Amino acid sequence: MPQLTFLPFAQARRQAAATVVVDSILPRATLTLAHWRQAPTPELYRDDTSAGSALRALLQQPPELQGAQFVTANHFDVDGFVGVWALLNPGLAKQHETLLRMVATLGDFRELDWQHPLADTALKLVCWLNAKEKELFYPPFGAPELRRREDEASAEKFAWFLPAFAEVMQNPNLGRGAWVPEYERVRQATEVMQSSATQLHRYPELGLVVVHTPEPLPYYALFGPTAGYDMVLSCYNEQRYELEYKYTTWVDLESRPTLPRLPLQALAERLNELETTRRLWTCDAVTDTGPQMRLSGRGLSKVQRYADPDQRPIYASSIPAAELETEVVRFFKTQYVGVEPRRYWSWDETRATGVAAQP
Structure with a gap:
């Protein structure tokens, strides 16, 4: 060579x-x-x-x-x-x-x-x-x-x-x-993730992991046990939440099939119907490297969204954690009906799946 x-x-x-x-x-x-x-x-x-x-x-x-x-x-x-x-x-x-x-x-x-x-x-x-x-x-x-x-x-x-x-x-x-x-x-955050203070609820048919842990953590600890999954709903104390599509669905993953990303606007609208604080649920486009859905405050820059969750503000919701998890799981179970995981989704196919999934 x-x-x-x-x-x-x-x-x-x-x-x-x-x-x-x-x-x-x-x-x-x-x-x-x-x-x-x-x-x-x-x-x-x-x-x-x-x-x-x-x-x-x-x-x-x-x-x-x-x-x-x-x-x-x-x-x-x-x-x-x-x-x-x-x-x-x-x-x-x-x-x-x-x-x-x-x-x-x-x-x-x-x-x-x-x-x-x-x-x-x-x-x-x-x-x-x-x-x-x-x-x-x-x-x-x-x-x-x-x-x-x-x-x-x-x-x-x-x-x-x-x-x-x-x-x-x-x-x-x-x-x-x-x-x-x-x-x-x-390393300290990883100890929290591996302790009894943290609970993981896995939904393999959706590629979703729900993490219940006391405080926001660095990604290298938070995402460590989510290998093989493509979405993470993080639930922290005081009813603070973030939902994120991982980068694994922005790329052509070779090792396993994935489900295509779905637009999150409809889910955000549903949560806004339930939300009684003055904040609104907002979300990023499916083509973002790591689309998030979260309660809005001052808009986050790309640098802030790429940074660790413990380095940005995450706001308290009026929705209890169990109810939020139920709503998120119901949304994806409904939207992914008839959609099978596979490799090499194009962006056109991803967008078309999102359009077809809308109510």
């Missing part, structure tokens, strides 16, 4: 025929390795994460990879970074494939199997990536606030992280000063 060079996305547009694109779409790229919905990733390399696709390609060495000179991505996140780094460091990537897959899954889907012996290391690496990104640059989805384009601004992140990652991956203690705060917060 030839030694690839990272090329910022703006420059890669002019070198597409010689460029592998990761976790993004670049017209006329020699090879696409992305889990984005309807991305032209070859079937042999499809994976739940884009990093997983890159690792599959490394193992199989397709002709397109042999003839490539560059690798690029149009944004910086954990999954895309791991995929780019793996293609630039194939020997180390193959050696640490399992760990890298866990890092990418935690970064994108916020899921972590605490029984796995590498789970603790994966969390440390993701926390290090998160901390250094915020310290040195800007938070995820923060480029527009700096009046910059993500595909241009993110090149600076790649330039810093690509040469720094290998050393920390092999010895996470070298980055301890950065990863400790978030790591300890997640």
Whole structure:
């Protein structure tokens, strides 16, 4: 395999025929390795994460990879970074494939199997990536606030992280000063999730998990036990709630079939009929990376919605938790009648299912 060079996305547009694109779409790229919905990733390399696709390609060495000179991505996140780094460091990537897959899954889907012996290391690496990104640059989805384009601004992140990652991956203690705060917060929250203070109600036919836990928690703890499910209804003390479609239904998930996302407006309207506070239930569009339904206050920015639930306001409802859970479960059971889980929903098919499901 030839030694690839990272090329910022703006420059890669002019070198597409010689460029592998990761976790993004670049017209006329020699090879696409992305889990984005309807991305032209070859079937042999499809994976739940884009990093997983890159690792599959490394193992199989397709002709397109042999003839490539560059690798690029149009944004910086954990999954895309791991995929780019793996293609630039194939020997180390193959050696640490399992760990890298866990890092990418935690970064994108916020899921972590605490029984796995590498789970603790994966969390440390993701926390290090998160901390250094915020310290040195800007938070995820923060480029527009700096009046910059993500595909241009993110090149600076790649330039810093690509040469720094290998050393920390092999010895996470070298980055301890950065990863400790978030790591300890997640570990403490994970203890709450695993304690008797938390109850999980699973509805596998809907892909829904209802989490009853005292206080809002970091996603890496909250979503850890929701692997295999695509919606989470979080119910906190004082009747505070959030319903969220996970990122698993924004991408083309390879490992299992899923149900398509449904528009949540009708459910929000039903809850507004029951709500007696002055706040209104609002929801995001199905094409958002992680659509939420929640009681409105001051509108949340994309940065705030991507941040952990314990870092944003969540307002008290007049609806008791048991009643809310009943309404949410009833809505999805009704709306998903006749809809079967499968792989590779297009956005047109998703929208059509939502239209057909409306009363």
